[in-house]
Amino acid sequence: MSQPGQFTIHATDGQARRATLVTAHGEIQTPIFMPVGTQGTVKSLTPDDLVEMNAQIILGNTYHLYLRPGDDLVARRGGLHKFANWKRPILTDSGGFQVFSLESIRKITELGVEFRSYIDGSKHFFSPEKVIDIQKNLGSDIMMVLDECVGFGQDRTYTERSLEMTTRWARRCRDHYPKGSGDQLMFGIVQGGFHKDLRERSLEQLREIDFEGFAIGGLSVGESTEVMYDILHHIAPLLPSEKPRYLMGVGTPLDILEGVSAGVDMFDCVLPSRNARNGTLFTSRGKINIKRAEFAEDDSPLDPECNCYTCRNFTKAYLRHLYQAKELLSYRLNTYHNLHFYLQLMQQIRDAIEAGTFSALKAKYEAAYCGE
Amino acid sequence: MSQPGQFTIHATDGQARRATLVTAHGEIQTPIFMPVGTQGTVKSLTPDDLVEMNAQIILGNTYHLYLRPGDDLVARRGGLHKFANWKRPILTDSGGFQVFSLESIRKITELGVEFRSYIDGSKHFFSPEKVIDIQKNLGSDIMMVLDECVGFGQDRTYTERSLEMTTRWARRCRDHYPKGSGDQLMFGIVQGGFHKDLRERSLEQLREIDFEGFAIGGLSVGESTEVMYDILHHIAPLLPSEKPRYLMGVGTPLDILEGVSAGVDMFDCVLPSRNARNGTLFTSRGKINIKRAEFAEDDSPLDPECNCYTCRNFTKAYLRHLYQAKELLSYRLNTYHNLHFYLQLMQQIRDAIEAGTFSALKAKYEAAYCGE
Helix, strand or coil, rough: CCCCEEEEEEEEEECCCEEEEEEEEEEEEEEECCEEECCCCCCCCCHHHHCCCCHHHHHCHHHHHHCCCCHHHHHHHCCHHHCCCCCCCEECCCCCCHHEEEEEEEHEECCEEEEEEECCCCEEEECHHHHHHHHHHHHHEEECCCCHHHHHHCCCCHHHHHHHHHHHHHHHHHCCEEEEEEEEEEEECCEEECHHHHHHHHHHHHCCCCCCCCEECCCCCCCHHHHHHHHHHHHHHCCCCCEEEECCCCCCCCHHHHHHHHCCCEECCHHHHHHCCCCEEEEEEEEEEEEHHCCCCCCCCCCCCCCCCHHHCHHHHHHHHHEEEEEEEEHHHHHHHHHHHHHHHHHHHHHHHHHCHHHHHHHHHHHHCCCC | CCCCCCCEEEEEEEEEEEEEEEEEEEEEEEEEEEEEEECCCCCCHHHHHHHHHHCEEEEEEEHHHHHHHHHHHHHHHHHHHHCCCCEEEEEECCCCHHHHCCCCCCCEEECEEECCCCCCCEEEEEEEHHHHHHHHHHHCCEEEEECCCCCCCCCCCHHHHHHHHHHHHHHHHHCCCCCCCCCCEEEEECCCCCCCCHHHHHHHHHHHHCCCCCEEEECCCCHHHHHHHHHHHHHHHCCCCCCEECCCCCHHHHHHHHHHHCCCCCEECCCHHHHCCCCCEEEECCCEEECCHCCCCCCCCCCCCCCCCHHHCCCHHHHHHHHHCCHHHHHHHHHHHHHHHHHHHHHHHHHHHHHCCHHHHHHHHHHHHCCC
């Protein structure tokens, strides 16, 4: 029997890896994209929709679920899987990113971080131990440690002190849920901002703690694509090759292809679902904005190469009408298409790695998405 | 071969009738409820959802579709069925009700009604001929004549003058699209406010014009249930028994049962879908509001007697969370349930009429919905 955490690499193509990760709710085939289900729902979609488009794992946000409906309430319902009727794996973040990125008043100390609820302004405290307890209540398959996500432009001194604290927090998380104490996996998060030596130091320290996977945090926080790719290509290949690698909160189709080329296995991002709600849709020929007048009488599908429910059933003219009329079905059909596009991209990536044609696939998308 | 307009009564139970109406896009089994798809979409649902819950016919709003995306544009797409990818019958209203009920500046003359767009304030004119041309462009299976819907509280003189004009408008509609000139059916609309003799006069005048069906307009416009039922029971049985009878814009489950008991065959209302978005849900045991705190930890389905997608998959606790979090999935799952409830009610009504048990069914719902 395969154990949660087991990670098997089937093929490589350059740094790119084609692997399987075992979790308590089943295997996931990597490289993989995880649709974001912030509040226990991938916005506008049902679990059946997600299974239909072959979403293998979704992400839940600890910060949001802790505040509403509350992780205790979710635990009494039997955990997030049962509450949301999602039978496949779930990864939960630690809530750190939301706490640090929201404008709410917050105070960071060695003990943890104090913040105010975005819902009612009430005061709350996240310690490393607390966010693990919350994630235990949620019952996710993969838990993330509490980290401080340092924004772009922070100075070296702050970044250095921060990564050292992130390491201490990571150790406290692991100590609070030692390896083998349950079916939930725990990933560490490499920080260190945009200093390669600090990134390496963060990684060295985290490697001494026994995590089931490693994530790269603190990218896509305001830096240029060039700077992000530089750090990505430096640090990703240094992550333990025998464990899953997760690039947090990234990104565009090209970012994902770049991440895979650097050896990353897992991705999540709100981009496809958020863009969908704004009318920006991903196609095999690049992005389009459905609100443009040129689509008013366009009777072709969004993407002739796509076989998703939206593309099989509706024209651009109808989708533009729904968008202009602010109809609920617009959000739904657009979200379905964009997530299907991302998941199809991941399937193409997995196939290409197995076939040894990953570079050609990457070049094809770079041509379609050039200048974006 | 059965022709559009053919109406066959299979069974009666008191005044209640169980019948089949043939349209250009297939047969509908009556009594029937028509979900409202104002802007070419039943809010939040796909055509597949509607087929799955056995919606036999949906309603489109001429006023909204004329303004956006425009009936000419829809005609160039091959009509509303093709534009919205809905293959079953569609009924379109005449736009009159929207023009009269919206606050926009409007001017009624014998020629028609001038009004301003709710979208951009632009000036428009609906004549009886114009609304038929629009409905021809939309390609609906059942067109409605332009009528003036008189609000509750209008005096007898106004109401009398108005119904006479409505008759003249009805004749102009029929003259503009004579019987047999196409596959689209045309229904006349009985007005006359809350005066039984005026209702009778309206009906007598309309009977002289050869319509494929007759509707009762001008009810549920602010009057009490008692007053509405009084007019309903007076006029519905007087409508030609060999043609379909349609009670416009009504209503609650009890209103529909009352309408059926008076001999009505067809209904439409925004109530189930609008209530769904407000968290008010219909069940076999009465209405519930999902936002109530008592449901926060309720792990049972909305309605134990319901087998809809929502009830088969989700608990009240989860539905309450989605509602509280204003999630798009809340609108969708709630709308699915409420429309499924209405369509199931109609199936029960059809079965009961065939079995001669309609009164018992009506009594059962009156007990569950008493005091509402």
